[in-house]
Amino acid sequence: MTEHHLIRVRWGVRGALVLGVATSVAANILHADPNPISQAISAWPPLALLLTVELISRVPVHRRSLAAVRLTATACIAGIAAWVSYTHMAGVAARYGEQGLAPYLIPLSVDGVVVVASVCLVELAGRMRATPTEPKPEPSTVDIAPDTTPDIAPDEQPDADRTPQKLAPARKKDNASAIARLRARHPDMSAADIARRVGVTDRTVRRHLNALTAKPA
Structure with missing residues (x-):
C-alpha cells in the first residue's frame, strides 16, 4: 500500500x-x-x-x-x-x-x-x-543557454553555390556597322527591311544611313 x-x-x-x-x-x-x-x-x-x-x-x-x-x-x-x-x-x-x-x-x-x-x-x-517516501526530484541548477539560432528554413539558408555570380556586361550591339554592311551588300534594301534585319527602328536605320552618307568619301 x-x-x-x-x-x-x-x-x-x-x-x-x-x-x-x-x-x-x-x-x-x-x-x-x-x-x-x-x-x-x-x-x-x-x-x-x-x-x-x-x-x-x-x-x-x-x-x-x-x-x-x-x-x-x-x-x-x-x-x-x-x-x-x-x-x-x-x-x-x-x-x-x-x-x-x-x-x-x-x-x-x-x-x-x-x-x-x-x-x-x-x-x-x-x-x-x-513506508519509505519517494524523494522529490531536485530542480536542475544547470544554466541552459537560450537558443539564439535564427529560424531559417532550409531553402532560405545561405549557400555559396547559390550566390548569384555577376554576369559579364553584354557587349553593346554595333548597329551602325550592321546597317553599313547590309547597305553595302544590298544597296536596294529599304530602311524598313534593314531595321527588321538588325532589330532596330526605322528611325535608327535612317539616322545611321544619313551619318554614312555625310562621311567624306
Whole structure:
C-alpha cells in the first residue's frame, strides 16, 4: 500500500474511533447524575482513551522500554474506559427499553469498535513510518543557454553555390556597322527591311544611313 492510501485508511479508522468514543461519552453523560460535574467525570474515561490512542499513533518511540511502558498505560486506560462505559451504557439501554441480554451486549459492540479502531490506528502509524517516501526530484541548477539560432528554413539558408555570380556586361550591339554592311551588300534594301534585319527602328536605320552618307568619301 502506498503512503497516500494509508493516509486515507487512517482517516477512516480515526472516524470509526471518534464515533465509538462519542457514543460512549453520550451514554456516560445520560447515565450520570443531571449536574455538570457528574457528567464531566463520566465523560472523561472515553476521551482519555481517545487522546492516548492519538498520542501513541502520532509520536514515534525509538526505545523498546518506553514503547512497552506506553502500551501498558494505554491498555490500562482502555480497560478503565471499557468498564466505566460498559456500566453506564448498560444502564442507559435498560432505561430506554432494551430487555434480556441486549443491555449487556450493546456496550460490548461499542467498546469493541473502540478497541479495534485503536489497534488499527496504531498499526497504521507504524506502517506509515516504515513506508519509505519517494524523494522529490531536485530542480536542475544547470544554466541552459537560450537558443539564439535564427529560424531559417532550409531553402532560405545561405549557400555559396547559390550566390548569384555577376554576369559579364553584354557587349553593346554595333548597329551602325550592321546597317553599313547590309547597305553595302544590298544597296536596294529599304530602311524598313534593314531595321527588321538588325532589330532596330526605322528611325535608327535612317539616322545611321544619313551619318554614312555625310562621311567624306
